[in-house]
Amino acid sequence: MKQWFVLFNKEWLEILRSYRILWLPVSFIVLGASQPIATFFMPDILASAGNMPEGAIIQIPAPQPYEVMASALSQFGVIGLLLVALSSMGAISGEKASGTAAMVLVKPVSHVSFVTAKWAALLLLSVVSFTAGYGAAWYYTSTLFDSVGWGEVVQSALLFALWLGFVGTLALLFSSLLRSAATAAFGALATAAVLSIAASSLPFEQTWNPGRLSGLAAESLNAGAGSPGGGQGAVWLTVIVTAAAMLAALAAAAGSLKRMPSND
Amino acid sequence: MALLAVDRLTKRFEGTLAVDGISFAIGEGRCVALLGPNGAGKTTTIRMLTGLLQPSSGAIRLEEMKPGQDLRAWIGYLPQTPAFYGWMTGREFLVYAGRLCGLSAKEASARSEELLARVGIGAAGKRRISGYSGGMKQRLGLAQALIHRPKLLILDEPVSALDPIGRREVMTLLGELKSETTVLFSTHVLHDAEELCDDILIMSAGRLAEEGSLSGIREANRQPMMSLETEGDSRSKEWLEGWLKRLPEGFEAASATPMGARFIVRDLETARRTVIRELADADVRVTKLEVGYTTLEDLFLKAVARS
Numbered sequence: 001m002k003q004w005f006v007l008f009n010k011e012w013l014e015i016l017r018s019y020r021i022l023w024l025p026v027s028f029i030v031l032g033a034s035q036p037i038a039t040f041f042m043p044d045i046l047a048s049a050g051n052m053p054e055g056a057i058i059q060i061p062a063p064q065p066y067e068v069m070a071s072a073l074s075q076f077g078v079i080g081l082l083l084v085a086l087s088s089m090g091a092i093s094g095e096k097a098s099g100t101a102a103m104v105l106v107k108p109v110s111h112v113s114f115v116t117a118k119w120a121a122l123l124l125l126s127v128v129s130f131t132a133g134y135g136a137a138w139y140y141t142s143t144l145f146d147s148v149g150w151g152e153v154v155q156s157a158l159l160f161a162l163w164l165g166f167v168g169t170l171a172l173l174f175s176s177l178l179r180s181a182a183t184a185a186f187g188a189l190a191t192a193a194v195l196s197i198a199a200s201s202l203p204f205e206q207t208w209n210p211g212r213l214s215g216l217a218a219e220s221l222n223a224g225a226g227s228p229g230g231g232q233g234a235v236w237l238t239v240i241v242t243a244a245a246m247l248a249a250l251a252a253a254a255g256s257l258k259r260m261p262s263n264d
Numbered sequence: 265m266a267l268l269a270v271d272r273l274t275k276r277f278e279g280t281l282a283v284d285g286i287s288f289a290i291g292e293g294r295c296v297a298l299l300g301p302n303g304a305g306k307t308t309t310i311r312m313l314t315g316l317l318q319p320s321s322g323a324i325r326l327e328e329m330k331p332g333q334d335l336r337a338w339i340g341y342l343p344q345t346p347a348f349y350g351w352m353t354g355r356e357f358l359v360y361a362g363r364l365c366g367l368s369a370k371e372a373s374a375r376s377e378e379l380l381a382r383v384g385i386g387a388a389g390k391r392r393i394s395g396y397s398g399g400m401k402q403r404l405g406l407a408q409a410l411i412h413r414p415k416l417l418i419l420d421e422p423v424s425a426l427d428p429i430g431r432r433e434v435m436t437l438l439g440e441l442k443s444e445t446t447v448l449f450s451t452h453v454l455h456d457a458e459e460l461c462d463d464i465l466i467m468s469a470g471r472l473a474e475e476g477s478l479s480g481i482r483e484a485n486r487q488p489m490m491s492l493e494t495e496g497d498s499r500s501k502e503w504l505e506g507w508l509k510r511l512p513e514g515f516e517a518a519s520a521t522p523m524g525a526r527f528i529v530r531d532l533e534t535a536r537r538t539v540i541r542e543l544a545d546a547d548v549r550v551t552k553l554e555v556g557y558t559t560l561e562d563l564f565l566k567a568v569a570r571s
Contacts, residue, residue, distance in 0.1 A: 006363040011347075017351045099347030103408070107316045107364045108337040261316050 003109065015125055020087055020092035024125060028076070028082055028133025036061035039063060056236055065145040066152070070218040072137035075191035077196075077214045081167050083129075085188045088122045088171045088264070090181035092257065097179065099230065102262040111209035111258040115250055119172055126164050149223055156217040160233075162242055165194045169246045174251040179263060207234045210242040266327055267446050268313075268416060268534050269294040273322035274313035275308050282308040284470035285322065290416070290463070291326075294441040295458035298450040299569055300467035304528060306450040307344065310420050313448075314341045324417070337365070340414030340445075341449030344421045347365035352396030352403050354385060357393060358411060372411070379407040383437065401428035406437065417441065419449035423456060435459065464560075466567045473567035480552070482560065488532040489558045490539065495549040503546045512538055529560065 015021050033230065038045075046058055063071075093114070095101035134157050141148060170191055174184035195211030204210060216235060266289040270464055275283040283305045290296050300306050304334035311317040313324060315336050326338050348357055350513065355376055364373030364565035380389040383403040388396065394402065402425065409417060423431040438460055441447060451457055457464055457478075464481060466474040474481060500520060514530035515538075536555055543550055 003364060003366070005359065010360055014349070014351060099343065099345065100349060102316055102343060103347055103361075104364065106316060106339070106341045107361060107412075108334045108366070109364050234505055259318070 002004035004117055005111045006217070007109070007113055008120055011118050012124075015121060020125060021128075022159060024083060024087055026131040027131040028080060029136045030133075031075050032080055032135070032137035032199040033074050033140050035075055035137055036068045036144050039068050039071065040140075041123035050206040062145070064222075065148045066221040066223070068141045068145055069148055069153070069156070069221050071239045072134070072141075072157065073214065073218050073221075074205050076133065076160065076164075080164065081189060082132065082185075083194060084126045084164050084168045085171045085185040087125065088168050089175055089185035089188070090171055091118050091122060092173075092176040093179055093181050093184060094255065095259075096176075096261070096263050100264055101257070105257070106260040111261075112250075115172070115176070115254040115257060119169060119250060122168055122172065123165050126168050127161050130161055131166055134160075148221060152221050152223050156220045159213050159220060159239075162239060163210065163217065165215070166210050166242050166246055169249045173249040173253045176256045201221035207237045208241045210238065210245060212238050213242065266290065267294075268448075269325045269327065270313070271323045273312060274307065274320045275305075275312060275317065276320045276545070281470050283312070283319075284325045285307070285466070286470075286472045288465055288472060290446060290448060292316050293446055294462045295438075295463040296449075296463045296465060297446045298448060298465050298467060299452065299457055299564060300450075300473075301452060304467040305470040306452075306467055306544045307420055308450075310341075310418055311348075314418060316337055328415070337412070338415045340378055340409035340412065342402075342405045342409045342417075342419045342422060345425065346401055346408075347568055348393040348396075348401065348404065351392060353390055354396070354400075355380060355389040356390075357404065358407055360528075361408040362411040367412065376407075379410055383407045384433065384517065399426055399433075400428060402430065402434060403437075410441070413445075415446060417447045419447070421451060422449055424451070424453070425474065428483045441488070447455050448482070454564055458560055465562060468568045474563065478560075483561065486559060486562045487562075487567075488529045488535070488561065489518070489526065489536055489556055490529055490532075491524065491552070491554040492539065492550065493552040495551055496523040496550055499546075500548045500550075501529055507542065507546075512554055518558075519565065554558055 046052070046060075052058075060227055064092040092101070095104075101114075105111065134153075136154055138148065167188055171184055171188035175181065178184050178187065180237055192211070196214060198212070199206055199209045199211035200215060216223060216238065268290040270289070271287050272285045273283055273287070274281070278482065286305075286309065298309065300307050308317065324335065326335060329338065329380060331464070350564060352360065358376035359369075359372045362375055365370065376389075378387075380386045383406055384402050385400050385407075388400060393401070393404065402422070403458050404424070406419075408420070419438075423434050426434060435456065438447065439450070440475065442460060447460075449460075461478050463477050464475070465472060476484075484500045492504075494504060504520075504525060508520060508525060511517065511527075514529045518526040518528050527535070532555060539553070542548075543553075
């Protein structure tokens, strides 16, 4: 356990020294804040666009606050996922290619600790960034529109953080399986895209599908709609399946690293 | 007593046998050189010893290790080109390595200071590794391999990438270290092996071509030898070519270049007389005639050529 913290501290120090601790939260804050602000000023923006015919009347119904938060979530679901995948895509493949993984793994270090310490540091970074970004979205939504309740926001944040964590874990898994960092990011994003498209477009029930999580997070913002996604039980099932898949991915990443600690 | 015993170690890479069932033992406190031309399987063997590569078959055992213990805790390893986190300082990396080996924060810190000074980069310890030269990285690599006082220090081509000065310094350092711990290092430079080692293992095409103590091998393979060099003018060349074809009794050509040749001879006295007479008769322009005994290099070439 002591050794695990040594590994974790190193990862965190790297995140600090490479300034990822700054740019990732800042990107999420910009992303989160821009959505309510842009929505609020949309009528003014359209009015001053200048190419409207004389006398045109634009009427945009003021969106519900939970709709604004949900659209911020959909921003996180695209660009946020990309940022998370980019920040963890080279975590293992980079160390394998440079040879630092071999330097560490000839010491009596468990492969599982090596992978999970990286994972925990990246997960912490993603969660901190997402919390900051979602907090910004919440603040501007309450200021410019109307408040959204604590309970709904926290529940949706937890569900969405799990989805981000799931995609980050996939990026880490692909990073240990593949040599190229870019392919790892692509693999993680493509898997995420396939899962969420399947969840929203296939006609049968998919309570097991982690791709449901982002949709569930958006639905759970609407207090009036009752419990989302086929009831509490179904939501828990999705959460448990996702967590199990993350554990399996970590085990696979550690196994792959044990078989091949370096590229040559 | 043997510290490390390797039994029929084999590694197969998609069709090719990189290491073909080698067995050897390393005695405690010995300094062993693993010699061989490029591609002989030295690095593959070393990577299997350090656990970076799974052997296809065969066993590696440390004598004092109990079943279930981690082999890696006993070994310090310096790869051919050590890699570091460029954003760490040299000192930070050593502390990190030490703590990974189970040292306490205080111990790791004290040991790091000690080793930085020992390998001669004490002043650079506070600088980022990204600014280190190749020689400094090699020293830092040596320091991190020693951090947990390993029973067996394994070095893969420790001086190949260094300039003559760096090479000299690292060799001196290794000379000191070999009195403290068991050392196994690979090299393709014979001179390095002769300077430092007690034992040598010569590998060729995945097999062990020769093994034993340096002095024993030298003694067992010591043969009278003559080496002849000419100016390389056409007459001398012609004579040499002709003479190589009708070598007298007791001579055996070991190697030949257009300018000269090396012979293994049965009896030095007769051989010397024969050659000098021949040279005088044919009026060959000799530049060098050496009479002596075979060196490790001759043995190495012979062992490598044989397999």
